[in-house]
Amino acid sequence: MPHDVLVLGASVAGLTAARRLAETGYDVVVLDPNPTGRSAAVGHGVAAVGHASTIANMAHAYGVAAAREHIERNIAGMAEIETTADAVTRMPLRDRSLPGADEEENRRIVALFREAGVEADLLVAPDGATILTQALCVDPVAYAQSLRSAAVSAGAQVVDSVTVTHLVRREGITRVRFRDNRAWVREPGQTTGVAVIDTLGISPWGRAARVGPVQWVPVVRGVPAKRRDEVRLEADSPAWMVRPVDDDVLVLGQKTSLSRIDAASEELRSYAADRLRATDLEVGRLAIDPSDHGRPIVGASAIPGGFYARGNGRGELMNGTASGFYLFGLLSDYRASANALPPLSQLRAATARLWRR
Numbered sequence: 001m002p003h004d005v006l007v008l009g010a011s012v013a014g015l016t017a018a019r020r021l022a023e024t025g026y027d028v029v030v031l032d033p034n035p036t037g038r039s040a041a042v043g044h045g046v047a048a049v050g051h052a053s054t055i056a057n058m059a060h061a062y063g064v065a066a067a068r069e070h071i072e073r074n075i076a077g078m079a080e081i082e083t084t085a086d087a088v089t090r091m092p093l094r095d096r097s098l099p100g101a102d103e104e105e106n107r108r109i110v111a112l113f114r115e116a117g118v119e120a121d122l123l124v125a126p127d128g129a130t131i132l133t134q135a136l137c138v139d140p141v142a143y144a145q146s147l148r149s150a151a152v153s154a155g156a157q158v159v160d161s162v163t164v165t166h167l168v169r170r171e172g173i174t175r176v177r178f179r180d181n182r183a184w185v186r187e188p189g190q191t192t193g194v195a196v197i198d199t200l201g202i203s204p205w206g207r208a209a210r211v212g213p214v215q216w217v218p219v220v221r222g223v224p225a226k227r228r229d230e231v232r233l234e235a236d237s238p239a240w241m242v243r244p245v246d247d248d249v250l251v252l253g254q255k256t257s258l259s260r261i262d263a264a265s266e267e268l269r270s271y272a273a274d275r276l277r278a279t280d281l282e283v284g285r286l287a288i289d290p291s292d293h294g295r296p297i298v299g300a301s302a303i304p305g306g307f308y309a310r311g312n313g314r315g316e317l318m319n320g321t322a323s324g325f326y327l328f329g330l331l332s333d334y335r336a337s338a339n340a341l342p343p344l345s346q347l348r349a350a351t352a353r354l355w356r357r
Contacts, residue, residue, distance in 0.1 A: 016324025025352030101128020205301030
């Protein structure tokens with residue numbers, strides 16, 4: 001008998017969806033090409049109700065209602081992260097991510113936060129406006145382990161170190177073939193599922209969901225001259241985010257292209273050394289998929305039974321959580337979604353829930 005859902009990628013989005021679906025009673029299998037925890041242990045580990053630049057972009061591109069929805073999803077996502085993470089720290093978030101720090105625009109964003117029940121303040125200074133809210137900070141590696149453990153405890157089966165090689169959709173069932181990445185395992189494997197969630201972009205619908213080329217982010221970690229106790233977002237400097245990590249500081253730069261990543265990394269290293277007076281600097285980089293005005297690229301494909309989570313939602317903490325929730329809703333809520341799992345899967349899930357009770 002086929003599984004209800006096959007999830008390609010043990011990312012934040014994939015494991016969030018897998019855990020929620022398994023808790024509801026569905027039979028879920030996650031296939032991931034990386035060693036345990038690697039796919040979800042990415043990003044900066046900071047969750048917030050919204051960044052001023054993202055909220056402004058969404059309001060201009062899609063309307064204020066979409067920006068409100070984004071904030072509400074992030075609030076739900078933060079509650080989920082606090083429930084799932086073994087260790088989470090709340091910190092003040094000082095947000096100057098809106099280019100130009102326009103006071104009126106920031107004031108409208110603060111009003112949206114307050115309408116959603118978020119405590120938000122506006123600090124106005126001669127050099128521009130700053131929004132003050134709260135952020136959740138987690139260690140990405142530790143959170144990946146917590147998220148995987150929660151999915152497994154809920155009943156999801158997570159298989160690491162396997163690479164999907166072929167997908168075939170026939171008569172409402174998708175057959176997935178894969179190979180084990182361990183050199184001593186020669187025989188290929190295969191499994192079947194009613195629906196497939198692709199968070200890696202290896203399926204036809206996952207690849208089609210891309211909205212642009214991969215973007216790059218320089219990263220610097222070091223020991224600041226003064227211990228920091230808040231998260232900062234900036235727009236008009238080489239740094240985009242500055243966050244404490246115990247006694248260290250993690251600095252992420254502005255998005256850039258592959259051809260400019262080396263120069264951007266050097267600019268960020270100089271910023272950390274000069275502005276933060278940080279020492280013992282370690283320089284790295286992150287590759288991320290672009291999102292659409294801050295929205296994760298998630299949804300159902302034109303191919304029946306195919307679902308995808310692309311863009312930042314593939315791995316980054318906040319958008320990954322939002323993507324997982326969205327896909328869970330698409331598959332599980334037969335009253336509100338035309339893409340919900342078929343009646344037989346719904347019946348099996350209901351039976352599983354009754355059995356647990």
